[in-house]
Amino acid sequence: QQQVKQSPQSLIVQKGGISIINCAYENTAFDYFPWYQQFPGKGPALLIAIRPDVSEKKEGRFTISFNKSAKQFSLHIMDSQPGDSATYFCAATKWGAQKLVFGQGTRLTINP
Amino acid sequence: NAGVTQTPKFQVLKTGQSMTLQCAQDMNHEYMSWYRQDPGMGLRLIHYSVGAGITDQGEVPNGYNVSRSTTEDFPLRLLSAAPSQTSVYFCASSSPRTVRYGYTFGSGTRLTVV
Numbered sequence: 001q002q003q004v005k006q007s008p009q010s011l012i013v014q015k016g017g018i019s020i021i022n023c024a025y026e027n028t029a030f031d032y033f034p035w036y037q038q039f040p041g042k043g044p045a046l047l048i049a050i051r052p053d054v055s056e057k058k059e060g061r062f063t064i065s066f067n068k069s070a071k072q073f074s075l076h077i078m079d080s081q082p083g084d085s086a087t088y089f090c091a092a093t094k095w096g097a098q099k100l101v102f103g104q105g106t107r108l109t110i111n112p
Numbered sequence: 113n114a115g116v117t118q119t120p121k122f123q124v125l126k127t128g129q130s131m132t133l134q135c136a137q138d139m140n141h142e143y144m145s146w147y148r149q150d151p152g153m154g155l156r157l158i159h160y161s162v163g164a165g166i167t168d169q170g171e172v173p174n175g176y177n178v179s180r181s182t183t184e185d186f187p188l189r190l191l192s193a194a195p196s197q198t199s200v201y202f203c204a205s206s207s208p209r210t211v212r213y214g215y216t217f218g219s220g221t222r223l224t225v226v
Contacts, residue, residue, distance in 0.1 A: 004154075006154070032211070034214055036215075041220075043204070043217030043219050043220055044155070044202070044215075046213065049212070049214065089155065096208050096211050098143050098145065098160050098206075099145075099160065100157070102155040102156070104153060105152075105154050
């Protein structure tokens with residue numbers, strides 16, 4: 001079963017727009033929610049992460065919003081740029097644990 | 113800094129053949145994992161290790177073996193390749209001391225089984 005569900009599978013946004021990717025999780029034991037960014041031919045790389053003691057975390061143009069009661073979290077990319085075109089994965093795990101559970105991925109395309 | 117090194121980058125196997133995907137890290141990370149990436153499925157955990165001599169199964173372990181004789185190396189063995197094992201395989205490492213920095217992934221091995 002898919003413990004972390006991610007949507008949409010693909011997303012096209014105009015340059016300067018806001019990209020929004022959503023994830024929902026099932027396991028209430030999860031307490032660490034990272035987002036990974038993957039460019040073609042490369043491995044995923046950590047982009048930003050959040051723990052449930054806060055409802056929002058912002059790093060530059062990237063923001064994670066977290067809703068613990070709904071068991072949902074989302075990635076917002078403000079002022080989206082063509083260089084942001086990549087595949088994005090949400091993930092979840094227990095803090096310090098080994099097993100990271102990934103969502104299905106979202107292929108984001110930013111049109112110039 | 114090499115990070116996580118995976119070899120080979122590409123491989124074509126015939127059904128029934130065996131092979132080993134190599135993974136090495138130079139960051140002294142305790143944790144190492146193998147994931148496979150398939151379209152629409154995200155990354156799924158195959159096997160993982162929390163230290164030398166300790167391995168465990170992930171979500172999709174069937175058809176794969178691992179061992180961890182050193183901290184640096186974590187090879188993945190396909191015993192008898194099947195077309196369903198056609199995928200991109202990623203090795204990753206991390207440390208409980210640096211969880212906030214996330215996993216470091218290799219650049220992947222693209223495997224095709226014909």
